[in-house]
Amino acid sequence: MKTSRAFDLWRKAKSRVAISLLLLGCGLAVLPLFAILLHLVREGASSIDWNFFTQVQKPVGELGGGMAHAIVGTIAQVGLASLVGIPLGLACGIYLSEYGGRERLAGPVRFALELLASTPSILVGVFIYGAIVVPMKKFSLFSGSLALMLILLPLVARTSEELLRLIPQHLREAGLALGLPRWKVILSVVVRSAWPGVWAAILLGIARIAGETAPLVLTSFGNPSFARGLDQPSASLPLQIYTYSISPFEEWHRMAWAGALVLVLTVLILNAITRLTGGSNEHRRAE
Amino acid sequence: MSTDAQNRVEIETVGLRAYFGNVRALHGVSLEMPRHQLTALIGPSGCGKSTFIRCLNRLHEEIPGARAEGRVLLEGQDIYRPGSDPVIIRRRIGMVFQRPNPFPAMSIYENVASGLLLAGVRSRSVLDPIVERSLRQAALWDEVKDQLRKPGTRLSGGQQQRLCIARALAIDPPVLLMDEPTSALDPISTARIEELLVELKKAVTVVMVTHNMQQAARISDRTAFFLMGEMVESGPTDVVFTNPRDQKTEQYITGRFG
Numbered sequence: 001m002k003t004s005r006a007f008d009l010w011r012k013a014k015s016r017v018a019i020s021l022l023l024l025g026c027g028l029a030v031l032p033l034f035a036i037l038l039h040l041v042r043e044g045a046s047s048i049d050w051n052f053f054t055q056v057q058k059p060v061g062e063l064g065g066g067m068a069h070a071i072v073g074t075i076a077q078v079g080l081a082s083l084v085g086i087p088l089g090l091a092c093g094i095y096l097s098e099y100g101g102r103e104r105l106a107g108p109v110r111f112a113l114e115l116l117a118s119t120p121s122i123l124v125g126v127f128i129y130g131a132i133v134v135p136m137k138k139f140s141l142f143s144g145s146l147a148l149m150l151i152l153l154p155l156v157a158r159t160s161e162e163l164l165r166l167i168p169q170h171l172r173e174a175g176l177a178l179g180l181p182r183w184k185v186i187l188s189v190v191v192r193s194a195w196p197g198v199w200a201a202i203l204l205g206i207a208r209i210a211g212e213t214a215p216l217v218l219t220s221f222g223n224p225s226f227a228r229g230l231d232q233p234s235a236s237l238p239l240q241i242y243t244y245s246i247s248p249f250e251e252w253h254r255m256a257w258a259g260a261l262v263l264v265l266t267v268l269i270l271n272a273i274t275r276l277t278g279g280s281n282e283h284r285r286a287e
Numbered sequence: 288m289s290t291d292a293q294n295r296v297e298i299e300t301v302g303l304r305a306y307f308g309n310v311r312a313l314h315g316v317s318l319e320m321p322r323h324q325l326t327a328l329i330g331p332s333g334c335g336k337s338t339f340i341r342c343l344n345r346l347h348e349e350i351p352g353a354r355a356e357g358r359v360l361l362e363g364q365d366i367y368r369p370g371s372d373p374v375i376i377r378r379r380i381g382m383v384f385q386r387p388n389p390f391p392a393m394s395i396y397e398n399v400a401s402g403l404l405l406a407g408v409r410s411r412s413v414l415d416p417i418v419e420r421s422l423r424q425a426a427l428w429d430e431v432k433d434q435l436r437k438p439g440t441r442l443s444g445g446q447q448q449r450l451c452i453a454r455a456l457a458i459d460p461p462v463l464l465m466d467e468p469t470s471a472l473d474p475i476s477t478a479r480i481e482e483l484l485v486e487l488k489k490a491v492t493v494v495m496v497t498h499n500m501q502q503a504a505r506i507s508d509r510t511a512f513f514l515m516g517e518m519v520e521s522g523p524t525d526v527v528f529t530n531p532r533d534q535k536t537e538q539y540i541t542g543r544f545g
Binding site: 101102168170171172173174175176177178179180181184188189192193195 | 344346349351374375376377378379380381382384386388390391392393401402405406451454455458464
């Protein structure tokens, strides 16, 4: 038996080195997040004031102005995209998980969703540009929402399918054996049991599209003021940050920093809500 | 003790055949399960006894590609006749599974009431007495009456299984199917459930799959022995165990194979 004291010390030393390396890796991975946050707070925090949330873009040369139009634009586009994308995505996920085993349509649907999910987001923008913007002859809030919806839908569909599949078969059988119709079992037993995870997936999906810029460049285009209707071009936080930051004006640069800070905080808060509300999977653990 | 009521057949199969795709798992089983008696189904793994019990509430056909042929008469009516609705059939036949499977997102109360809650019954004045009655029938009331709002999955394995029995009983089915209900439980929980079954069969017809020969001998009134998709023999438990007609039955219950 090779259990000398020297051997034990060597073994423990190796263990310490290995754990230190793992910690170092984690540290390096998290460092950029804090660097970004710190930088954004330093550059942007001072420019966040009442005007930032209530004013729209001012003409060059005039002092002040804000991002109200961009905030409203983002809320409108993300809201519209969610309103359609989440129910459709859930429907796809439920269909694939609960009926996918028996239906011939499931394979192609799953494949199409996978392709859609891995399509670069600028291509989604180009597609909507060709399909909606050109025939309508104008950029619009509606087309921007549609592009975001196309990004959200496959995300929700794929993650919800995966999460519903994790619910063990015997729970479905328990529901059916009680004389409940299949749709009731799916909604009240399967979806309900998987809900913490599905809810988290939905929030993460919303956070993802809230930060999308590329698909909006060719669809909702941007607007220095509020969009006056669904068929008008609209501002959005990511686009407005871009507009402000490539300008030559100091005033606008400050605004871009502030906008970036608000966007990052919004996404962080969404993620935190996800953690807090979806994190308690005490229910799911017991199978 | 053979009055008419006791001898009445509650559920009966006639030439029942079950398939998984093209594979036949049951080759024409005819078995009578008398009212308010406990019928035990025994046999080695893969002999078709679980498939058989799952045909009795039409759960077998929920597996993709699976189907059943022949007749299953519940109080004389064929549950496989055209136009018969499995959802309605299953409200008259409760089922308890091998692994305790309380609904994870529901409290103890909601689990017991789930069959009614999910069918749209919301009134507490209707549900409360049913929940209490079912939990008492399942010998769980005293242990959980002060924690009905807790998740059902917080209970121990044996308690969870009794919770599942209460859930099945809450819709007041005349027949209760049990697919190895104690095989995942420790001996003490097993003994509690056996006591419970002896009590339950006064009001409910019980059909139980078991791998445990002593269990079948202890609590069942009738026993049916399955082998390779056929029912080899069935009869009163004491006869099957002490004086079996078929040599294969004798070999199985004396532990020479299976």
